[in-house]
Amino acid sequence: xxxxxxxxxxxxxxxxxxxxxxxxxxxxxxxxxxxxxxxxxxxxxxxxxxxxxxxxxxxxxxxxxxxxxxxxxxxxxxxxxxxxxxxxxxxxxxxxxxxxxxxxxxxxxxxxxxxxxxxxxxxxxxxxxxxxxxxxxxxxxxxxxxxxxxxxxxxxxxxxxxxxxxxxxxxxxxxxxxxxxxxxxxxxxxxxxxxxxxxxxxxxxxxxxxxxxxxxxxxxxxxxxxxxxxxxxxxxxxxxxxxxxxxxxxxxxxxxxxxxxxxxxxxxxxxxxxxxxxxxxxxxxxxxxxxxxx
Amino acid sequence: xxxxxxxxxxxxxxxxxxxxxxxxxxxxxxxxxxxxxxxxxxxxxxxxxxxxxxxxxxxxxxxxxxxxxxxxxxxxxxxxxxxxxxxxxxxxxxxxxxxxxxxxxxxxxxxxxxxxxxxxxxxxxxxxxxxxxxxxxxxxxxxxxxxxxxxxxxxxxxxxxxxxxxxxxxxxxxxxxxxxxxxxxxxxxxxxxxxxxxxxxxxxxxxxxxxxxxxxxxxxxxxxxxxxxxxxxxxxxxxxxxxxxxxxxxxxxxxxxxxxxxxxxxxxxxxxxxxxxxxxxxxxxxxxxxxxxx
Numbered sequence: 001x002x003x004x005x006x007x008x009x010x011x012x013x014x015x016x017x018x019x020x021x022x023x024x025x026x027x028x029x030x031x032x033x034x035x036x037x038x039x040x041x042x043x044x045x046x047x048x049x050x051x052x053x054x055x056x057x058x059x060x061x062x063x064x065x066x067x068x069x070x071x072x073x074x075x076x077x078x079x080x081x082x083x084x085x086x087x088x089x090x091x092x093x094x095x096x097x098x099x100x101x102x103x104x105x106x107x108x109x110x111x112x113x114x115x116x117x118x119x120x121x122x123x124x125x126x127x128x129x130x131x132x133x134x135x136x137x138x139x140x141x142x143x144x145x146x147x148x149x150x151x152x153x154x155x156x157x158x159x160x161x162x163x164x165x166x167x168x169x170x171x172x173x174x175x176x177x178x179x180x181x182x183x184x185x186x187x188x189x190x191x192x193x194x195x196x197x198x199x200x201x202x203x204x205x206x207x208x209x210x211x212x213x214x215x216x217x218x219x220x221x222x223x224x225x226x227x228x229x230x231x232x233x234x235x236x237x238x239x240x241x242x243x244x245x246x247x248x249x250x251x252x253x254x255x256x257x258x259x260x261x262x263x264x265x266x267x268x269x270x271x272x273x274x275x276x277x278x279x280x281x282x283x284x285x286x287x288x289x290x291x292x293x294x
Numbered sequence: 295x296x297x298x299x300x301x302x303x304x305x306x307x308x309x310x311x312x313x314x315x316x317x318x319x320x321x322x323x324x325x326x327x328x329x330x331x332x333x334x335x336x337x338x339x340x341x342x343x344x345x346x347x348x349x350x351x352x353x354x355x356x357x358x359x360x361x362x363x364x365x366x367x368x369x370x371x372x373x374x375x376x377x378x379x380x381x382x383x384x385x386x387x388x389x390x391x392x393x394x395x396x397x398x399x400x401x402x403x404x405x406x407x408x409x410x411x412x413x414x415x416x417x418x419x420x421x422x423x424x425x426x427x428x429x430x431x432x433x434x435x436x437x438x439x440x441x442x443x444x445x446x447x448x449x450x451x452x453x454x455x456x457x458x459x460x461x462x463x464x465x466x467x468x469x470x471x472x473x474x475x476x477x478x479x480x481x482x483x484x485x486x487x488x489x490x491x492x493x494x495x496x497x498x499x500x501x502x503x504x505x506x507x508x509x510x511x512x513x514x515x516x517x518x519x520x521x522x523x524x525x526x527x528x529x530x531x532x533x534x535x536x537x538x539x540x541x542x543x544x545x546x547x548x549x550x551x552x553x554x555x556x557x558x559x560x561x562x563x564x565x566x567x568x569x570x571x572x573x574x575x576x577x578x579x580x581x582x583x584x585x586x587x588x
Contacts, residue, residue: 028453029456032448032449032452083405108455111383115373115412116443116444118413119439122420123436123439123443123444125420126432126439129435129436130433133429138423139424141420141423141424145413145416145421150317155322158323161403162403175322
């Protein structure tokens with residue numbers, strides 16, 4: 001299958017970048033490097049960096065120059081998972097079929113490891129911007145910062161945390177999904193487009209596609225928590241029910257949630273299709289995410 | 295006293311900047327903004343931003359353009375304090391005479407609040423660089439990232455954490471002090487110099503002064519933990535002894551530690567004096583830090 005070959009190549013390209021941008025765990029104090037590497041190389045799908053690279057490629061940008069930003073977005077994603085899993089937040093023992101960071105390295109190192117990944121992501125981007133002096137890179141960094149911060153992932157996570165055990169309405173759930181999940185996917189699309197030198201109109205168009213893909217991705221996550229397979233997912237199912245968490249499935253049921261995933265994905269594909277043949281990879285990827293099993 | 299008037303003016307300038315760059319706590323979800331603001335406005339000395347601004351001013355840079363970077367460095371400093379105080383790390387209940395962030399907002403919000411301050415600091419800097427397209431600003435952002443990250447504060451904190459309850463030698467203690475404390479002061483000097491358009495020679499010279507000031511500052515901290523006054527410090531004294539923590543005082547005693555503070559400060563002042571009259575504020579500040587009471 002062409003798509004899966006391309007994804008495999010993308011993962012390898014990103015993994016090589018991460019290997020290069022993350023200091024060796026031979027460095028002192030090696031526990032922090034071991035801990036960062038443990039979670040970064042725990043088998044993630046590399047979805048956000050692959051999207052960033054695919055958008056950049058589609059618009060004629062240079063993949064090599066985009067690599068630091070792709071790796072930075074994956075480090076930021078990993079930091080958010082490490083901190084989410086902490087006892088004081090979701091208190092999860094497993095992630096992607098492996099023990100969570102704090103179960104292996106202790107809570108103190110897990111907190112610092114998340115901090116280190118967030119800081120290092122910005123350090124890599126700052127180095128790249130300072131070296132190139134390229135305003136396109138500065139804008140890409142800004143887009144990623146927006147996706148991760150108070151206009152994005154961070155506030156989504158805060159509302160998720162303060163909503164725990166409460167019954168919430170669709171507006172609040174949408175706020176969580178848009179910010180916690182879709183904002184970083186939007187950041188990936190936006191950064192990829194900036195790096196390729198796209199104009200604001202194109203960036204806005206792609207951001208609207210990204211938001212739909214991000215929402216569909218998160219609703220699919222809610223569905224998988226009910227119908228998914230533990231061994232494929234690498235984490236327990238029915239955890240939302242156990243934590244009395246409101247999700248798309250608890251609000252609307254499986255069927256309506258499935259329809260919503262399809263509707264959002266179709267709308268995103270419509271937008272992407274305007275970019276013609278070059279958008280083929282992103283269109284196929286969006287289709288595949290619609291009924292992903294993990 | 296001229297120095298204290300100038301410091302007051304500096305604090306006001308920085309505080310106005312922080313007020314502007316931190317979103318209002320009327321925003322949703324307001325708990326995160328309240329929590330960030332609680333710790334940022336908890337009465338810090340604003341030492342790092344004032345140093346950044348003073349270096350920039352000394353070298354003829356524009357203070358208004360330096361303000362986002364000064365505020366960013368204070369936000370990064372505040373994030374590090376919030377995470378340091380967490381139960382899983384130092385487990386401190388008081389900081390600057392007030393309850394620590396997690397005692398007021400809970401551990402989950404304190405973790406996210408630290409994350410938010412770190413991310414927001416880089417968001418502010420990235421916005422400034424993207425808007426100005428100025429490579430001097432990109433270099434300042436890089437210098438701050440270095441001070442905060444794996445080449446600086448972060449690894450200092452990691453070694454501090456893994457050394458807890460162990461007896462450590464002078465080399466390890468120096469590693470902690472240089473990285474945990476001096477690296478961010480070096481970052482402040484370096485960023486201030488970059489923003490003023492200084493050349494590498496000047497930046498290196500100022501960095502060496504900054505490192506000495508940072509080391510002297512941390513040794514003075516160790517001394518204050520033994521001879522300080524609880525109400526002036528706003529935190530318990532003798533906490534190092536209670537936590538069986540190796541410090542300059544436990545290794546060398548009060549007198550030798552005092553001499554080391556003086557020696558490092560004099561060396562830093564020697565370096566700064568080469569910049570003539572314009573270095574007066576930084577020279578006076580360094581002198582004042584030598585025998586500060588809090």
